[in-house]
Amino acid sequence: MNTATDVADHHEHEHGAPSGIMRWLTSTNHKDIGTLYLWFSLFMFFFAGALAMLIRAELFQPGLQLFQPGVFNQLTTMHGLIMIFGAIMPSLVGFANWQIPLMIGASDMAFPRLNNWSFWLLPAAGVLLIATFFVPGGALAGGWTMYPPLFMQGGIAYDMSILAVHILGISSIMGAINIITTILNMRAPGMTMMKMPLFVWTWLITAFLLVAVMPVLACAITMLLTDRNFGTHFFDAAAGGDAVMFQHIFWFFGHPEVYIMILPAFGIVSTIIPAFARKPLFGYVSMVYAVASIAFLSFIVWAHHMFTTGMPVGGQLFFMYTTMLIAIPTGVKVFNWVATLWRGSITFETPMLFAIAFVFLFAIGGFSGMVLALVPVDIQLQDTYYVVAHFHYVLFSGSAMAIMGGVYYWLPKWTGHMYDERLGKVHFWLTAVAFNITFFPMHFLGLAGMPRRIPDYALQFAEFNMISSLGGFLLGASQLLFLYIVIKCARGGLPAGNRPWDGADTLEWTQTSPPPYHSFVTPPLVK
Amino acid sequence: MTAASVDNPAPVRSHRRLLVKLLAVIALSFAFGFALVPLYDALCLVTGLNGKTVGVAAIGVGGLSKPVAAPPSRIDRSRIVSVEFTGTVMPGLPWDMKPLTSRLDLHPGELHQAMFRVSNRSDQTIVGQAIPSVTPGLAAQHFEKLDCFCFAQQTLAPGETKDLPLTFIVKPEIDEDIRTITLAYAFFNTVDAKSTAKKLVTR
Ligand code: HEM
Numbered sequence: 001m002n003t004a005t006d007v008a009d010h011h012e013h014e015h016g017a018p019s020g021i022m023r024w025l026t027s028t029n030h031k032d033i034g035t036l037y038l039w040f041s042l043f044m045f046f047f048a049g050a051l052a053m054l055i056r057a058e059l060f061q062p063g064l065q066l067f068q069p070g071v072f073n074q075l076t077t078m079h080g081l082i083m084i085f086g087a088i089m090p091s092l093v094g095f096a097n098w099q100i101p102l103m104i105g106a107s108d109m110a111f112p113r114l115n116n117w118s119f120w121l122l123p124a125a126g127v128l129l130i131a132t133f134f135v136p137g138g139a140l141a142g143g144w145t146m147y148p149p150l151f152m153q154g155g156i157a158y159d160m161s162i163l164a165v166h167i168l169g170i171s172s173i174m175g176a177i178n179i180i181t182t183i184l185n186m187r188a189p190g191m192t193m194m195k196m197p198l199f200v201w202t203w204l205i206t207a208f209l210l211v212a213v214m215p216v217l218a219c220a221i222t223m224l225l226t227d228r229n230f231g232t233h234f235f236d237a238a239a240g241g242d243a244v245m246f247q248h249i250f251w252f253f254g255h256p257e258v259y260i261m262i263l264p265a266f267g268i269v270s271t272i273i274p275a276f277a278r279k280p281l282f283g284y285v286s287m288v289y290a291v292a293s294i295a296f297l298s299f300i301v302w303a304h305h306m307f308t309t310g311m312p313v314g315g316q317l318f319f320m321y322t323t324m325l326i327a328i329p330t331g332v333k334v335f336n337w338v339a340t341l342w343r344g345s346i347t348f349e350t351p352m353l354f355a356i357a358f359v360f361l362f363a364i365g366g367f368s369g370m371v372l373a374l375v376p377v378d379i380q381l382q383d384t385y386y387v388v389a390h391f392h393y394v395l396f397s398g399s400a401m402a403i404m405g406g407v408y409y410w411l412p413k414w415t416g417h418m419y420d421e422r423l424g425k426v427h428f429w430l431t432a433v434a435f436n437i438t439f440f441p442m443h444f445l446g447l448a449g450m451p452r453r454i455p456d457y458a459l460q461f462a463e464f465n466m467i468s469s470l471g472g473f474l475l476g477a478s479q480l481l482f483l484y485i486v487i488k489c490a491r492g493g494l495p496a497g498n499r500p501w502d503g504a505d506t507l508e509w510t511q512t513s514p515p516p517y518h519s520f521v522t523p524p525l526v527k
Numbered sequence: 528m529t530a531a532s533v534d535n536p537a538p539v540r541s542h543r544r545l546l547v548k549l550l551a552v553i554a555l556s557f558a559f560g561f562a563l564v565p566l567y568d569a570l571c572l573v574t575g576l577n578g579k580t581v582g583v584a585a586i587g588v589g590g591l592s593k594p595v596a597a598p599p600s601r602i603d604r605s606r607i608v609s610v611e612f613t614g615t616v617m618p619g620l621p622w623d624m625k626p627l628t629s630r631l632d633l634h635p636g637e638l639h640q641a642m643f644r645v646s647n648r649s650d651q652t653i654v655g656q657a658i659p660s661v662t663p664g665l666a667a668q669h670f671e672k673l674d675c676f677c678f679a680q681q682t683l684a685p686g687e688t689k690d691l692p693l694t695f696i697v698k699p700e701i702d703e704d705i706r707t708i709t710l711a712y713a714f715f716n717t718v719d720a721k722s723t724a725k726k727l728v729t730r
């Protein structure tokens with residue numbers, strides 16, 4: 001993106017961006033780093049997406065066609081791990097870097113050099129993860145959740161992946177420190193907490209979740225590492241350890257982690273919907289409290305992933321009720337989005353299409369979550385394709401589609417050019433339709449009993465799997481269009497002007513598009 | 528929301544103080560992650576959550592000695608509990624194991640015996656240790672093993688096959704809701720986990 005070169009030419013400020021590769025390697029500028037995060041996550045999105053294409057190719061027909069089961073397991077495991085830690089999380093941090101300073105009227109992030117580090121750790125971890133495919137024994141194959149005792153039996157790739165996840169965790173924690181400090185300390189005069197745009201609020205709360213649970217993940221995988229290599233027995237039953245304890249520690253991190261991936265997406269959607277409904281967000285205060293209570297509740301529901309581990313009935317009931325409780329604040333949010341649309345003068349540009357699809361499809365994912373929260377039902381559905389359907393509705397049509405909507409919404413600001421609206425709409429419809437073709441049948445497969453993470457299946461599942469695979473290929477291909485649109489927009493297009501969306505009222509739209517390399521050098525006064 | 532540029536700079540708040548606080552939170556959650564290990568053990572000890580049976584689950588807390596198992600006072604003939612047995616051999620141990628008794632229907636309080644057959648497929652003498660686990664976990668505290676091959680290590684000569692007994696009582700205090708109990712054994716190679724198997728035996 002040629003954001004900075006323009007500014008450098010104009011010499012509007014003391015200094016612009018250095019040129020060449022050093023600009024990116026040494027950058028401490030929140031916009032550069034945001035851009036790096038976004039490109040990195042887009043690359044990882046395509047890598048993990050390619051793994052998904054291979055998974056769907058194998059599942060196109062019953063029988064073993066392309067891969068041996070061991071390789072298939074590597075594909076599912078690495079698809080999940082990379083999508084979560086390499087694609088969704090970094091892209092949301094990319095949004096945070098670009099948008100938070102612009103939205104609160106700060107000149108940059110609080111710790112610019114720390115920021116540079118948080119980004120440049122990522123490629124190292126990415127290379128390690130990808131490299132595991134080429135080491136003896138192959139990549140991780142026991143599922144992204146890394147359960148022992150299976151995890152104990154893998155080769156060198158397992159230790160490499162622990163290292164990679166450690167690095168990713170450190171990067172997230174540093175990013176979270178930066179985000180919290182920026183938001184709490186660097187708001188423009190007059191920007192009180194309750195005047196902050198909702199995107200900023202969601203990221204503030206997400207950053208606190210990161211600070212609270214990433215260290216717990218670090219503990220869990222450190223224990224795996226020492227069990228594997230240094231003779232400890234945390235999870236080794238032969239030595240008085242307990243493999244189920246890993247699940248408790250992992251999911252104590254894992255459930256807040258799923259909210260880490262969805263809360264900023266809530267923030268993006270809560271920004272887009274009012275802009276295109278041309279109405280202020282309905283129930284701003286209740287939105288803030290809803291996000292905070294979701295974050296709080298996310299700490300006390302973890303064992304809904306473990307209903308089948310032989311938990312006592314009391315425990316099952318407790319986790320069932322707390323899980324169902326989460327539906328209340330989530331319902332508040334969905335209600336407020338719909339109420340924002342109510343009687344708005346709505347237009348349907350690409351970002352809005354993604355946002356509306358988000359509300360609708362995320363709600364479906366929330367409902368299947370409620371179904372899974374019912375203990376007797378979950379005992380049937382645990383580890384079936386129903387769970388796969390559930391988390392793709394919340395993660396793909398939830399997080400990923402909100403991210404795409406956010407990209408379309410802010411691309412004009414970031415690049416100074418309008419993206420191709422016609423192609424954007426084509427991309428939206430292809431994605432929304434293909435997504436449903438791919439994942440809706442998985443509900444039926446799961447209800448009929450097809451287990452997840454298997455390369456071959458019984459004949460009665462053949463039709464739905466074929467439909468699902470065809471949808472999957474279309475979904476994958478459609479994302480190439482997304483890549484094309486983004487590149488095209490970065491390279492040129494109609495000038496966007498300061499405020500291409502007439503309903504948008506946050507601070508970034510008071511800046512030029514693209515914003516100067518150093519924006520808000522003197523803070524704005526917010527009334 | 529409207530904005531206008533003004534010259535007065537934003538009030539300077541201390542980044543450093545916030546940073547220190549955040550680092551403290553991070554250190555705390557890291558410590559908490561490891562603290563979950565003893566916490567979990569203590570919780571399981573009290574509640575029998577993780578399905579470890581009396582010999583293990585009821586070792587005294589804080590150095591107190593193991594409570595003496597009271598002899599079953601009565602046999603509850605009003606109901607029947609099924610006990611299912613399974614056995615697995617963990618990787619690294621070239622043995623086979625199968626329960627000769629796969630299922631028993633009994634009245635709580637009755638004394639019963641179940642047999643397991645293990646055979647050594649290799650041409651070496653190997654010492655193995657069985658680790659039991661009871662599902663549902665809450666049944667564990669009422670599953671009393673009077674004598675069990677898992678109380679000691681088992682040595683099998685090359686090609687040898689042995690039938691190993693387990694004598695047990697399901698105590699009448701067991702919850703009425705529990706109608707089926709699964710007792711699963713996992714056999715481990717003691718060379719892989721020498722120190723610990725010993726520890727378990729002394730329990
Ligand atoms: C109303 C809200 C939600 C409820 C009630 C809910 C409930 C559940 C339950 C009970 C499971 C366990 C299913 C099983 O393994 O048997 C589950 C799995 C999962 N959920 Fe949700 N969920 C909700 C929202 C979300 C959100 C927002 C996300 C992510 C953005 C998410 C991501 C996941 C993932 C990734 C798994 C599968 C983990 C795995 O086993 O690999 N869920 N959910």
Ligand SMILES: [Cu+2]
Pocket residue numbers: 254255258301302304305
């Ligand atoms: Cu969860």
